[in-house]
Amino acid sequence: MKTTLVLLTVLTLAASAFAVEVGKPAPDFTGTDINGKTVKLSDFKGKIVVIESYNSDCPYDANHYKTGAMQETQKDLAAKGVVWLLVDSVNPKNFSHRTPDQARQEFADLKMTATAWIDDSAGTIGHLYDMKTTPHMFVIGKDGTLVYDGAIDNQPDPVHDPRAARNYVKKAVGDLLAGKPVEVSQTKPYGCSVKYAD
């Protein structure tokens, strides 16, 4: 009994710790984007993938998009062949939930260049990656290894221009493309809590 308990504890710890651990393979997932297309992480093997937990009603996200800083980063990285996946885990009952129609509208209004906006209103991917906040960022290397987990930058506030801050995602992708080890691989994500279903 005791052994079982200890084992269970270890397994639980392992599950929570290894699900998303920098240096380990990023767990695969399949989702549906706002255009009804199936998106599978492992289909992007061979490319660098950036994952962003997204909720534009959160003032932190809003600051990044309102200033246009996030779109610039997306555009810049897209030109380098980087895949950018938006994961929207807001539950359908929350005010910030977007129907596919609303999402397509917002995607266009904000002039995003993300590869896909994944509807994760069930929270499956959010929980799998233990996404804490919006925005919470992940960078996955060409071999499928998670190389960055944390905040978008070192400026956890919703008012100042993010261009002045140190963008960890850009830096991580830059390191990867330069064939260098990723310098900052983990930071504390900031922002609003992800609005998961209860």
Place this chain on the structure above:
Amino acid sequence: MRRVGILIAVSLLVLTVRNLHAQTALSSFDISPAAHHTQVKLFLSAGTVKTGDTILAGVDLKMESGWHTYWKNPGAAGQATEIKWQLPPGVTAGEIQWPLPKKLPPAEVTTYGYDDEVMLLVPLTLASNLPAGPIDLKANVSWLECKEVCIPASQDVEVKLNIGGETKNSADATKIEDWKGKVPLTNTNGFSVKAWWEKSSTNDLRPLVFEFGPTVLIVTFTYDEPDFFPEANDKFEVESATEKLDSWDLRKLVKKYSGDWPKEISGVFTIERSGKKIAFEVNLPIAEEAPAGETISAQTQPENSTGEVPALPLMLLYAFIGGLILNVMPCVLPVIALKILGFVSEAKSSPRRVRALGGIYAVGVLFSFLVMAAIVIGVKAAGHQAGWGMQFGSPIFIVCLTTLVTLVALNLFGVFEVTLGGKTLDAAGNLAARHGASGAFFNGVLATTLATPCTAPFLAPALGFAFSQSAATIIFIFLTVGLGLASPYVLLSWNPAWLKFLSKPGAWMEKFKIAMGFPMLATVVWLYSVAGSSYGKNVLWLGVFLIVVALAAWIFGEFVQRGRKHKTAAAIVALILLGGGYAIALEKELDWRNAMPEADATGSLKESADGIDWQRWSPEAVASARAAGKIILVDFTADWCLTCQVNKKTSIEISSVRQKLKDLNAVALLADYTHFLGAITTELNRYNRAGVPLVLVYPKKAESEPIVLPEVLTPGIVLAALDRAAH
């Protein structure tokens, strides 16, 4: 734009987002006061202040229902409220004093903050050269408020203060004082908190253990809801979930973002005492491992707390030390007398013979332990519960052992001799011969048999561990206990020089031998009283039987062994006495093979008029007393457990403990293991024990684990445990 209707109704922020243009100026992001859900006001503890004094400013945030703002460490998300002062020269503001926050759901993204209302306190110091008259104190307060959505907001607040000749409390002073009471204390106020890493980590998560308690253990507190609110840190995060290990320890997981594992940790430690929260700031070094002593208390942790599975080598060490200590436990003491006698009588023998006898004694001990291990394994395999000393639960075993020990005593008194290998010994017979190989072996068996009703320090955890393990481990541990028990004699027999201080064998030995018979008689009395619990008043017939046996032994010794005539007749008389005594006293009157254990009765088991009001133990009795919020003292004991009896006499059934139990209105429960009740075995196993004694003290609070007392008690231990459990 289908959502326009909702948008207008809910939030301006969302409008700005939905209609944004890529390069919108930052200023368009500002929120008008009407749009936010928190009202901010500035209060002062004094209306008029003397220069040089310090007063408290209170920034009061009132949140609408469902909205919350954040603590200085917002936790997994959110942002701390900021206050930017605009103060006239000569007025300086100190650090914000934050009242204790709440943990805000959801569980996966726990944040620390406030709902409903909070007042952030800031000390303001007035320089001594300030001119008298009114001054304006202004501040800009900015915060993040969240409900389903988060809104950053800010507001300017101001208040007038009069510089005058004396400091006078304002109308708001009481309110500020109330909030001041919710700010964690800056000293630990008689508490000590320690922190250490529970183990190393190969990934970025590592468990951290906090131990807290009063600095002086005499203080009688119990604590509820212990928790730790960490300071914010860029390099690591203390996760919000708190795991309570027992009433004194809690575990937190630390997630590392960069750098080395932290060497110290700061935050607020909080506990609840009779419904009142106590919080204090701590800044603790983190030890790399549990402090010494922690591991020893861990061994007595009940199973449902998350202790590590004890390692076999450690348990073997415990088994050996436990076996060693058994030698001085009250049950084995009479056997020591026999052994000393053996050594004295062997003193002039050849060293080789002494060594051989020491070895044979050890073999006797080990053989007995092997037999016991086999019985335990067999009983377990048959699906029954096994326990240390369980043979003492059998009245038949008790009767046999009582008779045997009586015979040993009579033999020491010289009533009869033990003949070996057909060789008859005369009265002045060679003691060495009697303590030959068979004698040494027998001593080993007897020592083990008498030792089994005792558990000793170290032995209890080792046996508790063994009983839950595989057959091989049981044998291994039992043999190790045997080695421990036999080792002093084996060592002595290899170094007989150590015994040089003893006199040479001679006439004094005959007297010493007789003297050693008396501890054996004492053992008989003890065993007799154990039998009494099985047979009630009928145990008298066991006494009758013992006297008949003694008489037969005398006839055998006097007339058969040493007599010259009518040896056969004497032998027949002895046999008739034995047979008759057995048939009448044991079979007919005592009905010894069908003992009726005392019927389970309810009601008091008081031993004397002013004694502890013992009630019979049962799991239900514990549950109902806990439900009634009472402190419970449970004594798992048995008539045959001498350690238990000694504990009771010296440390439990004493006036100070009686008085303490009365003062605390505590319940005393007696779990009598004399007859090896299954329910008690189950309970003992829960605490990793294979036998008695076990003394538990349940604290008042129903969910806290009971305090497990050590095997050997002192009044101080019992009183301290009751104090700890009390409140």
